[in-house]
Amino acid sequence: MPQPDHVVRIALPAPEDYPEDIAAYFAKCDEKLGMRPNVLVAYTARPEKFRTFTRFYNQLMLTEDSGLSKLEREMIAVVVSSANRCYYCLVAHGQALRQLSGDPQLAEMLAMNYRVAELPPRQRRMLDFAWKLTASPHDIGEADRQGLRDAGFSDVDIFDITDVTGFFNYTNRMAHGLDMMPNPQYHAMDRE
Numbered sequence: 001m002p003q004p005d006h007v008v009r010i011a012l013p014a015p016e017d018y019p020e021d022i023a024a025y026f027a028k029c030d031e032k033l034g035m036r037p038n039v040l041v042a043y044t045a046r047p048e049k050f051r052t053f054t055r056f057y058n059q060l061m062l063t064e065d066s067g068l069s070k071l072e073r074e075m076i077a078v079v080v081s082s083a084n085r086c087y088y089c090l091v092a093h094g095q096a097l098r099q100l101s102g103d104p105q106l107a108e109m110l111a112m113n114y115r116v117a118e119l120p121p122r123q124r125r126m127l128d129f130a131w132k133l134t135a136s137p138h139d140i141g142e143a144d145r146q147g148l149r150d151a152g153f154s155d156v157d158i159f160d161i162t163d164v165t166g167f168f169n170y171t172n173r174m175a176h177g178l179d180m181m182p183n184p185q186y187h188a189m190d191r192e
Helices: 020-033 038-043 047-062 070-084 087-101 104-116 121-135 142-150 155-178
Strands: none
Touching: 020 038, 020 047, 038 047, 038 087, 038 155, 047 070, 047 155, 070 087, 070 104, 070 121, 070 155, 087 104, 087 155, 104 121, 121 142, 121 155, 142 155
16 A cells, blocks of 8 residues: 655645755755655745755764764664654655665664664664653753763764754654655665
């Protein structure tokens, strides 16, 4: 059974009405990805927010200037999205996790229940922190930050873990609020 075919449940501008810079951004998506991620299509409702979102996402998730690997950042994205039951992000970032890890089972475990995955202590501690910060943020305390330090994370890494966790809590809520659907292509990608 296919998922619903809408992008979001609000009116969006037609592609021919996109500002020039946004049209150029989508041309790069078409070239590199072969599709336009629906989250970006959704942000065309507010062009300045599109620009802010894409800059922030690219800096947060694609930068090499982090003590967290791209894989670890995607792991956080999937675990936060699991806690929030965010269909869009579980599908889209589950695919990114499959691609980066080369392990479809890891992506499924993190999406369903990250605790069943046999992870190194560093990643387990990181995901425990991200889950707790998502599920009960008011319970985070110095012992949680110290646990990350004990697992080998620097204070800057703790900032990055918190930043990625916070970002995906935000995007999960946008996806839920707008009833955002992931691109259907994500479902089949990187399954082998």
